[in-house]
Amino acid sequence: MQQKMQKLKDILAEMADLKGAIAVLGWDQQTYMPNGGTEARGRQSGTLGKVEHEMATSAELGRLLDELKPYAESLDPDSNDARMIKVAARDFDLATRVPSDFVVEQAQITAMANQAWAEARSKADFSIFQPHLEKIVDLTHRYVGFFPPADHPYDVLLDIYEPEMKTADVKKIFNELRPKQVELIKAISRKTRIDNSFLYQSFDEKNQWDFGIDVITRLGYDMNRGRQDKSEHPFTTGFSLNDVRITTRVESDFLSTMIFGSIHEAGHAMYAQGHSPELERTNLADGASLAIHESQSRMWENLVGRSLPFWEFFYQKLQEKFPQLNLVTLDNFYKGINKVEPSPVRIEADEATYNLHIMLRLELEIGIIEGKIQVKDLPEIWNAKMKEYLGIEPENDALGVLQDVHWSWGAFGYFSTYALGNLISAQLWENINQDIPDLSEQISSGKFDDLLSWLRKNIHSHGRKFMPQELVKKVTGSEIDPAPYLRYLKDKFGKIYGL
Amino acid sequence: MQQKMQKLKDILAEMADLKGAIAVLGWDQQTYMPNGGTEARGRQSGTLGKVEHEMATSAELGRLLDELKPYAESLDPDSNDARMIKVAARDFDLATRVPSDFVVEQAQITAMANQAWAEARSKADFSIFQPHLEKIVDLTHRYVGFFPPADHPYDVLLDIYEPEMKTADVKKIFNELRPKQVELIKAISRKTRIDNSFLYQSFDEKNQWDFGIDVITRLGYDMNRGRQDKSEHPFTTGFSLNDVRITTRVESDFLSTMIFGSIHEAGHAMYAQGHSPELERTNLADGASLAIHESQSRMWENLVGRSLPFWEFFYQKLQEKFPQLNLVTLDNFYKGINKVEPSPVRIEADEATYNLHIMLRLELEIGIIEGKIQVKDLPEIWNAKMKEYLGIEPENDALGVLQDVHWSWGAFGYFSTYALGNLISAQLWENINQDIPDLSEQISSGKFDDLLSWLRKNIHSHGRKFMPQELVKKVTGSEIDPAPYLRYLKDKFGKIYGL
Numbered sequence A, B: 001m002q003q004k005m006q007k008l009k010d011i012l013a014e015m016a017d018l019k020g021a022i023a024v025l026g027w028d029q030q031t032y033m034p035n036g037g038t039e040a041r042g043r044q045s046g047t048l049g050k051v052e053h054e055m056a057t058s059a060e061l062g063r064l065l066d067e068l069k070p071y072a073e074s075l076d077p078d079s080n081d082a083r084m085i086k087v088a089a090r091d092f093d094l095a096t097r098v099p100s101d102f103v104v105e106q107a108q109i110t111a112m113a114n115q116a117w118a119e120a121r122s123k124a125d126f127s128i129f130q131p132h133l134e135k136i137v138d139l140t141h142r143y144v145g146f147f148p149p150a151d152h153p154y155d156v157l158l159d160i161y162e163p164e165m166k167t168a169d170v171k172k173i174f175n176e177l178r179p180k181q182v183e184l185i186k187a188i189s190r191k192t193r194i195d196n197s198f199l200y201q202s203f204d205e206k207n208q209w210d211f212g213i214d215v216i217t218r219l220g221y222d223m224n225r226g227r228q229d230k231s232e233h234p235f236t237t238g239f240s241l242n243d244v245r246i247t248t249r250v251e252s253d254f255l256s257t258m259i260f261g262s263i264h265e266a267g268h269a270m271y272a273q274g275h276s277p278e279l280e281r282t283n284l285a286d287g288a289s290l291a292i293h294e295s296q297s298r299m300w301e302n303l304v305g306r307s308l309p310f311w312e313f314f315y316q317k318l319q320e321k322f323p324q325l326n327l328v329t330l331d332n333f334y335k336g337i338n339k340v341e342p343s344p345v346r347i348e349a350d351e352a353t354y355n356l357h358i359m360l361r362l363e364l365e366i367g368i369i370e371g372k373i374q375v376k377d378l379p380e381i382w383n384a385k386m387k388e389y390l391g392i393e394p395e396n397d398a399l400g401v402l403q404d405v406h407w408s409w410g411a412f413g414y415f416s417t418y419a420l421g422n423l424i425s426a427q428l429w430e431n432i433n434q435d436i437p438d439l440s441e442q443i444s445s446g447k448f449d450d451l452l453s454w455l456r457k458n459i460h461s462h463g464r465k466f467m468p469q470e471l472v473k474k475v476t477g478s479e480i481d482p483a484p485y486l487r488y489l490k491d492k493f494g495k496i497y498g499l
Helices: A002-031 A035-056 A059-074 A080-097 A100-123 A126-145 A153-161 A167-189 A205-219 A256-273 A290-304 A308-321 A330-336 A354-369 A375-390 A416-435 A439-444 A449-458 A468-476 A483-497 B002-031 B035-056 B059-074 B080-097 B100-123 B126-145 B153-161 B167-189 B205-219 B256-273 B290-304 B308-321 B330-336 B354-369 B375-390 B416-435 B439-444 B449-458 B468-476 B483-497
Strands: A228-230 A236-240 A243-248 B228-230 B236-240 B243-248
Touching: A002 A035, A002 A059, A002 A080, A002 A236, A002 A243, A002 B002, A002 B035, A035 A080, A035 A100, A035 B002, A035 B236, A035 B243, A059 A080, A100 A126, A126 A153, A126 A354, A126 A375, A153 A167, A153 A354, A153 A416, A167 A354, A167 A375, A167 A416, A167 A483, A205 A228, A205 A256, A205 A308, A236 A256, A236 B035, A243 A256, A243 B035, A256 A290, A256 A449, A290 A416, A290 A449, A290 A468, A308 A330, A308 A439, A354 A375, A354 A416, A416 A449, A416 A468, A416 A483, A439 A449, B002 B035, B002 B059, B002 B080, B002 B236, B002 B243, B035 B080, B035 B100, B059 B080, B100 B126, B126 B153, B126 B354, B126 B375, B153 B167, B153 B354, B153 B416, B167 B354, B167 B375, B167 B416, B167 B483, B205 B228, B205 B256, B205 B308, B236 B256, B243 B256, B256 B290, B256 B449, B290 B416, B290 B449, B290 B468, B308 B330, B308 B439, B354 B375, B354 B416, B416 B449, B416 B468, B416 B483, B439 B449
Parallel strands: A228 A243, B228 B243
Antiparallel strands: A236 A243, B236 B243
16 A cells, blocks of 8 residues: 555656646746747646646546545544545546536637636726626536536535535625624724825835835745745745745835735745645645635735734834835824725725625625526626625726626636635634734734744644645634634724724 | 648647746746755656656657658658658657666766766866766766667767767868867967957946847847846747747956857847747757757857947947946957957857867767776866867866866767857858848948848748758758858958957
8 A cells, every 4th residue: 555655646746746837837927928928838838737637637546546545544534645645536536527628618718708808807898708708607507517416506616716615604604794894894984084195105116125025034935935026916826835936016106015915925925835844746735725825815914914013013114215104103104004995996905895895706606606697787786786885886897897807717616715714814813812922012023933833833834634624623613703803803993993 | 641740740749838848947947946946846847857758759659650751751851741750750769769767867867967066166176076977978878879880989979969960070070170270379379469358347237238138139139039037057948939038147347248148149049039930839940950059149149249340330339338448449349359368168268269179078078988088087188188279278177177067967969069050150151141242231230130031041940840961051052161160260360360
């Protein structure tokens, strides 16, 4: 059996190499690749993807996994080997259920849909995207059909991004959250608006860059095992535990984009840099799920990066780079970066309104999968729900139903992970503060290593060993729970807005 | 047969994708990769290389090539399809003769040898490298043994880099060249030394960079299908016809490194950007050989970039960037960048002495392969030959026998291509000047498109369709011939030094 286990590890190692190589190609494409390279890059990534898919679905791998089942059952179920086999079996099942023809068809349809979406958004014209989205919805139904019946067909889609998460659970969590977040926003809207105009000035880009690098390296992002570059859309990507890169966007006339974008991506990257070295080049050297990943990026961005103690340490350094902030007090700066204001665009949303953007999308996706909502009706329903949850209506569909790229990729089931990540971050935060009682003082003196060590030990090191809900329960003692996030919001914004 | 031909093209296309991906990984490694990434990158490149090798040696490909042989014979021998089959059969033969075990052993031995070489060079201590080089020589003998007996065992090695080139031919060419180059250098050494100290001043790096970009884009390097970055050792790499990148090195206190390095690499890159689009993603979308490649880089670097007409156009622009050159006349600048001075280091050598560095290496390599020279005697023989050809002796082995990385890679047979490239460049140049009689005037007015078009049509577009000697003969009417290069050297340096 040892020999078979080694054979499995060899296969997983080569698959990890291929995924790493594909990720390098993707990183290059979004950072430095000249325009001329686009077509060939698509083919190169496609060919590597094909080779990787052949490995992932090979009869040899399937046989090996069958043969290793009894061995896995004989092991400590939490051992690396047992988990490696379990996760490999799950991945193999997912990869083999979907026929190759379908994968090719999907790639073609989404490539065209993505182009159509970009055009539709630039012209704020949903009708350009509509026929493509209808095809994608059709594909999505067919995808669901490849799997055994679930409690809810949407479970199959959630499971891609958030393993073992159920539609009923997400609905329950969001139903508890929604009225309370709506209520909070209403209470805030009755208070005096915060002035954050000082964030919209001219800020030297080099100084911004240097400040951002200083912040993320102090937080614990290891630049010997990573780097930051510029890209149109910030992202994190890893080629191994020792090469995890982030990108950021710098705006010359708005400070928040770079600062909070860099911290957010560094949060993802520290997670990836923190997987246990013994998981390297296995199928477990990855994040547990998108929600767990988002819990890390959001924690560093919001619970740390938008906190008062954080700026007690960093504000003077920021003012040294940007003397135009000398007239802004720390208190006003802190309020400015935490201003709550319903806006139509998700990625610009503040902490208090963000989850509502997600809930809206989830309801639409479930409606579509259940066949209760037609693609053609999406713009109207979108706008109505925006009005209901946030009290505003987008000016046009580019700022509404067309704002996100995800559907053009065929990525139904993805959005919830953003909101679940927020909830998990607050859940973990309560535990962390129990374990590190002087965390606020540490942060206000620029000390982040206890926090990072806690995350390394409890979250990062495990990689993909545990299912996300299992991991949350293991660490916090409970399933994903919206209460800590609500407590966090009420406390923070209660103080800021004097509620 | 059409179906089999298509099948061959499909396989070649996937191999091209893999090679492109491997090249992206290499580019990243030498430009932006953080230190931490080294180990994983080695594994990723290794795994992609393994997949590519499996494709290149697959029984399916072998069968297909056998079956296509009569078809190839039925075609116009110069047609793309016929050449594609011919070159594929050659590559398949090369790849399958060498057992996989040997390839793995070679990779291990050269990896260690490369490390030992770096240490030996940094300590100027040949004894550190000697046992590794002995292993490499042993490997090289075994490599030769995998091939049918040739006229000379060294032919098998030359053939790797310069297809179908024979040891006897190279020797004949070099024997004709050597005495005349030695004589020229002696004549120059009796003349007044040229002062080029103005090249060794402080030059702003950003200004250097901008000047270099201006030059190479004017020459015709297409930045929409390429880019320039910094790296320790300049190189050119291509991922497709539309993504060919170069790197350069900028020294703050020496101007020539960036200028001539950038032009040299742009010369390689324009060749790669110029292969006919119909060859894209086939085995023919590559250079004909290393010597042909070098003929392009050297032509742009030396015959164009170190010519007087070139600087009649560019010198004023350079002075605008660097006013410290205002006191240096164009004539003195031209002489300065063409100063002839024997130096122990090949990569710093001028046009008049360069080939002698190569001849020395070739003689040593042939001696080793013939078993007439022992590895342990290399330093002594090296120094004696340096004295004989260039009249100087290296201060230590770091500046002598240890200066080049190639042997640590196991790359015996490589060096000649540098000198052959020089010869070919001058041969082509005589033809070009016949076809474009006002070329000098064009260059002195910054017009390079006729020259580039000529190269595109006669050299670049063909890619790897023709064997290198075949291509030279097709274009110039003769085999590789040292006479034009000797004429070029005598004319140029005769004028500069008043011989």
